[in-house]
Amino acid sequence: MAENTTITQSKETKDLLILLAQTQKKCGFLSEETLANLARTLDMSLSDVYGVATFYSFLSTKPLGRHVIRVCKSLPCHYKDAAVIIESLEKTLGIKTGETTPDGRFSLELTNCIGACDKAPAILINDDVHGDLTVDRIPQILQAYK
Amino acid sequence: MAKEIEVTLNDNKVTGAEGMTILDLARAKGIDIPTLCYVEDLLPTGACRLCVVEVEGSRTLVASCHTPIAPGMVIQTHSPRVIEARRQIVELMLASHPDTCLVCDKANICELRKIAADLDIGLPRFRTRKHYFAIEDVSPYLVRDMSKCVLCRRCIRGCNEIAKKNVLGMAYRGFDSKVVVDCDEAINTEACRDCDVCVSLCPVGALSKPRKVEEKRRGKVQVIKG
Numbered sequence A: 001m002a003e004n005t006t007i008t009q010s011k012e013t014k015d016l017l018i019l020l021a022q023t024q025k026k027c028g029f030l031s032e033e034t035l036a037n038l039a040r041t042l043d044m045s046l047s048d049v050y051g052v053a054t055f056y057s058f059l060s061t062k063p064l065g066r067h068v069i070r071v072c073k074s075l076p077c078h079y080k081d082a083a084v085i086i087e088s089l090e091k092t093l094g095i096k097t098g099e100t101t102p103d104g105r106f107s108l109e110l111t112n113c114i115g116a117c118d119k120a121p122a123i124l125i126n127d128d129v130h131g132d133l134t135v136d137r138i139p140q141i142l143q144a145y146k
Numbered sequence B: 001m002a003k004e005i006e007v008t009l010n011d012n013k014v015t016g017a018e019g020m021t022i023l024d025l026a027r028a029k030g031i032d033i034p035t036l037c038y039v040e041d042l043l044p045t046g047a048c049r050l051c052v053v054e055v056e057g058s059r060t061l062v063a064s065c066h067t068p069i070a071p072g073m074v075i076q077t078h079s080p081r082v083i084e085a086r087r088q089i090v091e092l093m094l095a096s097h098p099d100t101c102l103v104c105d106k107a108n109i110c111e112l113r114k115i116a117a118d119l120d121i122g123l124p125r126f127r128t129r130k131h132y133f134a135i136e137d138v139s140p141y142l143v144r145d146m147s148k149c150v151l152c153r154r155c156i157r158g159c160n161e162i163a164k165k166n167v168l169g170m171a172y173r174g175f176d177s178k179v180v181v182d183c184d185e186a187i188n189t190e191a192c193r194d195c196d197v198c199v200s201l202c203p204v205g206a207l208s209k210p211r212k213v214e215e216k217r218r219g220k221v222q223v224i225k226g
Protein backbone atom coordinates (compact mmCIF):
# COMPACT_ATOMS: atom_id res chain seq x y z
CA MET A 1 0.00 0.00 0.00
CA ALA A 2 1.23 3.43 -0.86
CA GLU A 3 2.19 5.50 2.16
CA ASN A 4 0.63 8.43 0.42
CA THR A 5 1.64 11.68 2.06
CA THR A 6 -1.11 13.68 0.42
CA ILE A 7 -3.67 11.45 2.08
CA THR A 8 -1.99 11.45 5.47
CA GLN A 9 -2.18 15.22 5.53
CA SER A 10 -5.73 15.34 4.28
CA LYS A 11 -8.22 17.56 6.07
CA GLU A 12 -11.28 16.27 4.31
CA THR A 13 -14.07 14.37 6.00
CA LYS A 14 -14.29 11.93 3.12
CA ASP A 15 -10.76 10.69 3.87
CA LEU A 16 -11.61 9.73 7.44
CA LEU A 17 -11.71 6.01 6.74
CA ILE A 18 -8.34 6.00 4.95
CA LEU A 19 -6.79 7.98 7.79
CA LEU A 20 -8.21 5.58 10.36
CA ALA A 21 -6.94 2.55 8.42
CA GLN A 22 -3.48 4.09 8.09
CA THR A 23 -3.27 4.89 11.78
CA GLN A 24 -4.53 1.43 12.66
CA LYS A 25 -1.78 -0.07 10.51
CA LYS A 26 0.91 2.15 12.00
CA CYS A 27 -0.11 2.05 15.69
CA GLY A 28 -1.96 -1.27 15.90
CA PHE A 29 -5.05 0.37 17.34
CA LEU A 30 -6.90 3.68 17.54
CA SER A 31 -6.55 5.39 20.90
CA GLU A 32 -9.00 7.99 22.16
CA GLU A 33 -6.27 10.55 21.74
CA THR A 34 -5.75 9.60 18.08
CA LEU A 35 -9.48 9.80 17.45
CA ALA A 36 -9.73 13.17 19.17
CA ASN A 37 -6.83 14.51 17.08
CA LEU A 38 -8.41 13.26 13.89
CA ALA A 39 -11.73 14.80 14.83
CA ARG A 40 -10.02 18.13 15.38
CA THR A 41 -8.10 18.02 12.08
CA LEU A 42 -11.14 17.04 10.07
CA ASP A 43 -13.47 19.37 11.97
CA MET A 44 -15.80 16.52 12.89
CA SER A 45 -17.35 15.60 16.19
CA LEU A 46 -15.52 12.95 18.20
CA SER A 47 -18.76 10.97 18.38
CA ASP A 48 -18.85 10.69 14.59
CA VAL A 49 -15.20 9.65 14.34
CA TYR A 50 -15.72 7.07 17.08
CA GLY A 51 -18.82 5.88 15.24
CA VAL A 52 -16.85 5.13 12.09
CA ALA A 53 -13.97 3.58 14.05
CA THR A 54 -16.29 1.15 15.83
CA PHE A 55 -18.38 0.28 12.77
CA TYR A 56 -15.61 -1.61 10.98
CA SER A 57 -14.39 -4.97 12.27
CA PHE A 58 -10.88 -4.27 11.02
CA LEU A 59 -10.46 -1.12 13.04
CA SER A 60 -9.89 -1.47 16.75
CA THR A 61 -10.18 1.05 19.56
CA LYS A 62 -8.11 -1.07 21.93
CA PRO A 63 -4.63 -2.59 21.62
CA LEU A 64 -4.55 -6.02 19.98
CA GLY A 65 -2.28 -9.03 20.36
CA ARG A 66 0.51 -10.03 17.93
CA HIS A 67 -1.91 -12.20 15.96
CA VAL A 68 -5.54 -11.31 15.47
CA ILE A 69 -8.04 -14.10 14.99
CA ARG A 70 -11.26 -12.91 13.38
CA VAL A 71 -14.11 -15.37 13.32
CA CYS A 72 -16.77 -14.77 10.71
CA LYS A 73 -20.16 -14.20 12.31
CA SER A 74 -22.26 -13.74 9.17
CA LEU A 75 -25.12 -16.03 8.23
CA PRO A 76 -23.49 -18.77 6.08
CA CYS A 77 -20.79 -19.35 8.69
CA HIS A 78 -23.36 -19.12 11.45
CA TYR A 79 -25.35 -21.93 9.82
CA LYS A 80 -22.17 -23.99 9.56
CA ASP A 81 -21.78 -23.80 13.33
CA ALA A 82 -19.38 -20.89 13.71
CA ALA A 83 -20.61 -20.80 17.32
CA VAL A 84 -18.84 -24.12 17.96
CA ILE A 85 -15.62 -22.72 16.51
CA ILE A 86 -15.88 -19.62 18.68
CA GLU A 87 -16.50 -21.71 21.76
CA SER A 88 -13.57 -23.95 21.01
CA LEU A 89 -11.24 -20.99 20.32
CA GLU A 90 -12.30 -19.38 23.58
CA LYS A 91 -11.57 -22.59 25.43
CA THR A 92 -8.19 -23.20 23.76
CA LEU A 93 -7.03 -19.62 24.29
CA GLY A 94 -8.62 -19.19 27.70
CA ILE A 95 -10.14 -15.83 26.72
CA LYS A 96 -13.52 -14.53 25.65
CA THR A 97 -14.33 -12.96 22.30
CA GLY A 98 -13.05 -9.39 22.28
CA GLU A 99 -10.15 -10.20 24.60
CA THR A 100 -6.39 -10.70 24.21
CA THR A 101 -4.37 -13.49 25.80
CA PRO A 102 -2.26 -12.29 28.77
CA ASP A 103 0.96 -13.09 26.87
CA GLY A 104 -0.21 -10.82 24.04
CA ARG A 105 -0.01 -13.60 21.48
CA PHE A 106 -3.63 -13.73 20.28
CA SER A 107 -6.65 -11.48 20.15
CA LEU A 108 -10.02 -13.05 19.44
CA GLU A 109 -12.45 -10.93 17.46
CA LEU A 110 -15.59 -11.39 15.38
CA THR A 111 -15.98 -10.02 11.88
CA ASN A 112 -18.64 -9.81 9.22
CA CYS A 113 -18.40 -11.98 6.07
CA ILE A 114 -14.85 -12.31 4.78
CA GLY A 115 -15.91 -13.68 1.41
CA ALA A 116 -15.00 -17.27 2.21
CA CYS A 117 -18.58 -18.51 2.50
CA ASP A 118 -17.80 -21.49 0.23
CA LYS A 119 -15.38 -22.62 2.95
CA ALA A 120 -17.67 -21.89 5.89
CA PRO A 121 -17.06 -21.84 8.79
CA ALA A 122 -14.10 -19.56 8.15
CA ILE A 123 -11.72 -17.47 10.23
CA LEU A 124 -8.97 -15.01 9.47
CA ILE A 125 -5.70 -15.02 11.34
CA ASN A 126 -3.99 -11.76 10.46
CA ASP A 127 -4.36 -11.87 6.67
CA ASP A 128 -4.65 -15.67 6.24
CA VAL A 129 -7.98 -17.34 5.62
CA HIS A 130 -8.62 -20.70 7.25
CA GLY A 131 -11.77 -22.35 5.97
CA ASP A 132 -13.76 -25.58 6.35
CA LEU A 133 -12.79 -25.42 9.99
CA THR A 134 -13.32 -28.21 12.44
CA VAL A 135 -12.68 -28.09 16.15
CA ASP A 136 -9.94 -30.73 15.77
CA ARG A 137 -7.88 -28.62 13.38
CA ILE A 138 -7.77 -25.54 15.58
CA PRO A 139 -4.74 -26.36 17.80
CA GLN A 140 -2.64 -27.25 14.79
CA ILE A 141 -3.58 -24.05 12.95
CA LEU A 142 -2.78 -21.90 15.98
CA GLN A 143 0.67 -23.50 16.31
CA ALA A 144 1.89 -21.74 13.19
CA TYR A 145 1.45 -18.36 14.89
CA LYS A 146 4.10 -17.73 17.53
CA MET B 1 -44.95 27.47 -8.80
CA ALA B 2 -43.87 23.87 -8.56
CA LYS B 3 -45.04 21.49 -11.27
CA GLU B 4 -48.08 19.37 -10.47
CA ILE B 5 -47.56 15.62 -10.70
CA GLU B 6 -50.32 13.05 -11.10
CA VAL B 7 -50.08 9.77 -9.18
CA THR B 8 -52.47 7.01 -8.14
CA LEU B 9 -52.82 6.85 -4.39
CA ASN B 10 -54.83 3.92 -3.03
CA ASP B 11 -56.72 3.64 -6.34
CA ASN B 12 -57.52 7.37 -6.57
CA LYS B 13 -55.94 9.71 -9.07
CA VAL B 14 -54.48 12.65 -7.16
CA THR B 15 -51.99 15.41 -7.86
CA GLY B 16 -49.18 16.79 -5.77
CA ALA B 17 -46.42 19.34 -6.22
CA GLU B 18 -43.09 18.17 -7.61
CA GLY B 19 -40.61 17.53 -4.80
CA MET B 20 -43.23 16.30 -2.34
CA THR B 21 -42.55 12.96 -0.74
CA ILE B 22 -45.11 10.17 -0.81
CA LEU B 23 -45.64 10.80 2.90
CA ASP B 24 -46.29 14.54 2.38
CA LEU B 25 -48.85 13.75 -0.29
CA ALA B 26 -50.58 11.03 1.71
CA ARG B 27 -50.84 13.27 4.77
CA ALA B 28 -52.17 16.12 2.65
CA LYS B 29 -54.86 13.75 1.40
CA GLY B 30 -55.76 12.66 4.93
CA ILE B 31 -54.10 9.23 4.77
CA ASP B 32 -52.36 8.23 7.94
CA ILE B 33 -49.01 6.50 7.43
CA PRO B 34 -47.24 5.68 10.71
CA THR B 35 -43.72 7.10 11.15
CA LEU B 36 -41.14 6.86 13.87
CA CYS B 37 -37.83 8.31 12.72
CA TYR B 38 -39.43 11.00 10.58
CA VAL B 39 -39.77 14.48 12.08
CA GLU B 40 -41.07 17.29 9.92
CA ASP B 41 -38.29 19.75 10.75
CA LEU B 42 -35.39 17.32 10.35
CA LEU B 43 -33.80 15.80 7.28
CA PRO B 44 -35.29 12.34 6.68
CA THR B 45 -32.93 9.42 7.23
CA GLY B 46 -35.13 6.40 6.52
CA ALA B 47 -33.88 4.62 9.63
CA CYS B 48 -37.01 2.91 10.97
CA ARG B 49 -38.83 1.77 7.78
CA LEU B 50 -42.20 2.09 9.48
CA CYS B 51 -43.51 4.38 6.76
CA VAL B 52 -43.07 1.84 3.97
CA VAL B 53 -45.58 1.74 1.13
CA GLU B 54 -46.01 -0.37 -1.97
CA VAL B 55 -45.09 1.29 -5.28
CA GLU B 56 -46.00 -0.61 -8.43
CA GLY B 57 -42.92 -1.76 -10.31
CA SER B 58 -40.61 -1.50 -7.32
CA ARG B 59 -39.19 -4.82 -6.14
CA THR B 60 -39.07 -3.73 -2.52
CA LEU B 61 -41.34 -1.61 -0.39
CA VAL B 62 -40.17 2.00 -0.33
CA ALA B 63 -39.94 4.35 2.63
CA SER B 64 -42.48 7.09 1.96
CA CYS B 65 -40.80 9.68 4.19
CA HIS B 66 -37.88 10.21 1.83
CA THR B 67 -39.20 9.02 -1.56
CA PRO B 68 -40.38 11.86 -3.78
CA ILE B 69 -43.48 11.35 -5.90
CA ALA B 70 -42.94 10.75 -9.60
CA PRO B 71 -45.38 11.03 -12.53
CA GLY B 72 -47.60 7.97 -12.91
CA MET B 73 -46.60 6.32 -9.60
CA VAL B 74 -49.12 3.78 -8.35
CA ILE B 75 -48.99 3.74 -4.55
CA GLN B 76 -50.69 1.54 -1.95
CA THR B 77 -50.31 2.77 1.61
CA HIS B 78 -52.26 0.10 3.46
CA SER B 79 -52.09 -3.11 1.40
CA PRO B 80 -51.78 -6.41 3.29
CA ARG B 81 -48.09 -6.62 2.32
CA VAL B 82 -47.46 -3.17 3.76
CA ILE B 83 -49.32 -3.82 7.00
CA GLU B 84 -47.49 -7.12 7.49
CA ALA B 85 -44.12 -5.40 6.99
CA ARG B 86 -44.98 -2.61 9.44
CA ARG B 87 -46.15 -5.12 12.03
CA GLN B 88 -42.98 -7.12 11.70
CA ILE B 89 -40.81 -4.03 12.07
CA VAL B 90 -42.54 -3.06 15.30
CA GLU B 91 -42.43 -6.63 16.58
CA LEU B 92 -38.68 -6.69 16.01
CA MET B 93 -38.27 -3.41 17.86
CA LEU B 94 -40.28 -4.78 20.77
CA ALA B 95 -38.23 -7.99 20.75
CA SER B 96 -35.22 -6.05 22.03
CA HIS B 97 -37.14 -3.51 24.08
CA PRO B 98 -36.98 -3.90 27.87
CA ASP B 99 -40.28 -4.77 29.56
CA THR B 100 -40.20 -1.71 31.76
CA CYS B 101 -43.23 0.12 30.33
CA LEU B 102 -45.05 -0.27 33.64
CA VAL B 103 -42.54 1.93 35.40
CA CYS B 104 -41.39 4.05 32.45
CA ASP B 105 -41.84 7.79 32.89
CA LYS B 106 -42.73 8.20 29.27
CA ALA B 107 -45.14 5.25 29.15
CA ASN B 108 -48.19 7.41 28.46
CA ILE B 109 -46.59 9.45 25.72
CA CYS B 110 -44.49 6.69 24.14
CA GLU B 111 -44.77 6.65 20.36
CA LEU B 112 -43.63 3.05 20.11
CA ARG B 113 -46.45 1.89 22.37
CA LYS B 114 -48.96 3.93 20.46
CA ILE B 115 -47.82 2.52 17.13
CA ALA B 116 -47.82 -1.02 18.53
CA ALA B 117 -51.39 -0.51 19.73
CA ASP B 118 -52.49 0.98 16.38
CA LEU B 119 -51.03 -1.97 14.50
CA ASP B 120 -52.67 -4.46 16.85
CA ILE B 121 -49.43 -6.12 17.83
CA GLY B 122 -50.16 -8.99 20.18
CA LEU B 123 -47.89 -11.26 22.13
CA PRO B 124 -44.30 -11.50 20.85
CA ARG B 125 -43.78 -13.90 17.94
CA PHE B 126 -40.02 -13.58 18.03
CA ARG B 127 -37.67 -14.79 20.65
CA THR B 128 -36.69 -11.72 22.58
CA ARG B 129 -33.13 -10.62 23.01
CA LYS B 130 -32.61 -7.52 25.13
CA HIS B 131 -29.61 -5.30 25.29
CA TYR B 132 -29.00 -3.63 28.56
CA PHE B 133 -26.87 -0.55 29.08
CA ALA B 134 -26.25 1.23 32.34
CA ILE B 135 -28.58 4.20 32.84
CA GLU B 136 -26.64 7.45 32.44
CA ASP B 137 -27.81 9.92 35.05
CA VAL B 138 -24.70 11.97 35.78
CA SER B 139 -26.06 15.03 34.03
CA PRO B 140 -28.57 17.20 35.89
CA TYR B 141 -30.22 17.97 32.55
CA LEU B 142 -31.08 14.59 31.12
CA VAL B 143 -31.16 10.89 31.83
CA ARG B 144 -30.17 8.45 29.07
CA ASP B 145 -31.41 4.89 29.21
CA MET B 146 -30.02 3.39 26.03
CA SER B 147 -31.65 0.01 26.68
CA LYS B 148 -34.88 1.64 25.50
CA CYS B 149 -33.42 3.28 22.41
CA VAL B 150 -35.01 2.31 19.09
CA LEU B 151 -32.20 3.88 17.02
CA CYS B 152 -34.40 6.40 15.23
CA ARG B 153 -31.58 8.99 15.30
CA ARG B 154 -33.98 11.81 16.07
CA CYS B 155 -31.75 12.96 18.94
CA ILE B 156 -28.63 12.93 16.76
CA ARG B 157 -30.29 14.90 13.99
CA GLY B 158 -31.90 17.31 16.44
CA CYS B 159 -28.56 17.93 18.13
CA ASN B 160 -26.86 18.51 14.76
CA GLU B 161 -29.55 20.37 12.87
CA ILE B 162 -31.48 22.31 15.51
CA ALA B 163 -29.11 22.74 18.46
CA LYS B 164 -26.05 22.67 16.14
CA LYS B 165 -23.96 21.04 18.87
CA ASN B 166 -23.00 17.73 17.21
CA VAL B 167 -22.71 16.02 20.56
CA LEU B 168 -24.22 12.67 19.60
CA GLY B 169 -23.17 10.04 17.10
CA MET B 170 -24.07 6.49 16.12
CA ALA B 171 -21.44 3.90 17.04
CA TYR B 172 -20.89 0.15 16.74
CA ARG B 173 -22.84 -1.94 14.31
CA GLY B 174 -25.97 -4.03 13.81
CA PHE B 175 -27.56 -5.19 17.04
CA ASP B 176 -24.80 -3.48 19.03
CA SER B 177 -25.54 -0.04 17.54
CA LYS B 178 -25.75 2.68 20.13
CA VAL B 179 -26.06 6.45 20.24
CA VAL B 180 -22.87 7.67 21.89
CA VAL B 181 -21.23 10.80 23.21
CA ASP B 182 -17.54 11.06 22.26
CA CYS B 183 -15.90 7.66 22.77
CA ASP B 184 -19.02 6.26 24.45
CA GLU B 185 -18.83 8.46 27.53
CA ALA B 186 -21.78 8.94 29.87
CA ILE B 187 -23.33 12.27 28.90
CA ASN B 188 -22.15 15.03 31.24
CA THR B 189 -22.53 18.77 31.63
CA GLU B 190 -19.36 19.47 29.70
CA ALA B 191 -20.67 17.86 26.53
CA CYS B 192 -24.24 18.97 26.87
CA ARG B 193 -26.19 21.87 28.38
CA ASP B 194 -29.88 21.80 28.95
CA CYS B 195 -31.22 22.70 25.51
CA ASP B 196 -33.66 19.76 25.73
CA VAL B 197 -33.86 19.34 21.96
CA CYS B 198 -33.03 15.64 22.07
CA VAL B 199 -35.24 14.91 25.07
CA SER B 200 -38.28 16.39 23.38
CA LEU B 201 -37.54 14.50 20.16
CA CYS B 202 -37.04 11.02 21.63
CA PRO B 203 -40.14 8.94 20.81
CA VAL B 204 -39.56 6.46 23.63
CA GLY B 205 -38.27 6.50 27.19
CA ALA B 206 -34.59 6.48 26.22
CA LEU B 207 -34.13 10.20 26.86
CA SER B 208 -35.91 11.97 29.67
CA LYS B 209 -35.54 14.73 32.21
CA PRO B 210 -34.55 13.72 35.73
CA ARG B 211 -37.83 13.17 37.55
CA LYS B 212 -38.58 15.57 40.37
CA VAL B 213 -40.06 14.25 43.56
CA GLU B 214 -43.85 14.04 43.38
CA GLU B 215 -43.90 14.93 39.73
CA LYS B 216 -46.77 13.24 37.87
CA ARG B 217 -46.34 11.17 34.76
CA ARG B 218 -47.09 13.01 31.57
CA GLY B 219 -49.96 12.13 29.24
CA LYS B 220 -53.19 10.35 29.91
CA VAL B 221 -53.09 6.67 30.69
CA GLN B 222 -52.76 4.61 27.52
CA VAL B 223 -55.05 1.66 27.31
CA ILE B 224 -53.66 -1.15 25.20
CA LYS B 225 -56.17 -3.58 23.77
CA GLY B 226 -55.54 -7.28 23.45
Ligand code: SF4
Pocket (backbone or CB within 6 Å): B148, B149, B150, B151, B152, B153, B154, B155, B156, B179, B198, B201, B202, B203, B204, B206, B207
Ligand atom coordinates in the same frame (compact mmCIF):
# COMPACT_ATOMS: atom_id res chain seq x y z
S1 SF4 C 1 -32.22 7.98 22.19
FE1 SF4 C 1 -34.37 8.28 21.58
S2 SF4 C 1 -34.24 9.85 19.92
FE2 SF4 C 1 -32.18 9.02 20.20
S3 SF4 C 1 -32.02 7.36 18.67
FE3 SF4 C 1 -32.66 6.42 20.62
S4 SF4 C 1 -34.91 6.36 20.50
FE4 SF4 C 1 -34.22 7.80 18.92
Ligand code: FES
Pocket (backbone or CB within 6 Å): A072, A073, A074, A075, A076, A077, A078, A112, A113, A114, A115, A116, A117, A120, A121, A122
Ligand atom coordinates in the same frame (compact mmCIF):
# COMPACT_ATOMS: atom_id res chain seq x y z
S1 FES D 1 -20.34 -15.82 5.85
FE1 FES D 1 -18.48 -16.40 6.71
S2 FES D 1 -17.13 -15.99 5.11
FE2 FES D 1 -19.01 -15.31 4.27
Ligand code: FES
Pocket (backbone or CB within 6 Å): B034, B035, B036, B037, B038, B045, B046, B047, B048, B049, B050, B051, B052, B063, B064, B065, B066
Ligand atom coordinates in the same frame (compact mmCIF):
# COMPACT_ATOMS: atom_id res chain seq x y z
S1 FES E 1 -40.44 7.24 9.11
FE1 FES E 1 -39.76 6.73 7.13
S2 FES E 1 -38.13 5.38 7.56
FE2 FES E 1 -38.70 6.02 9.57
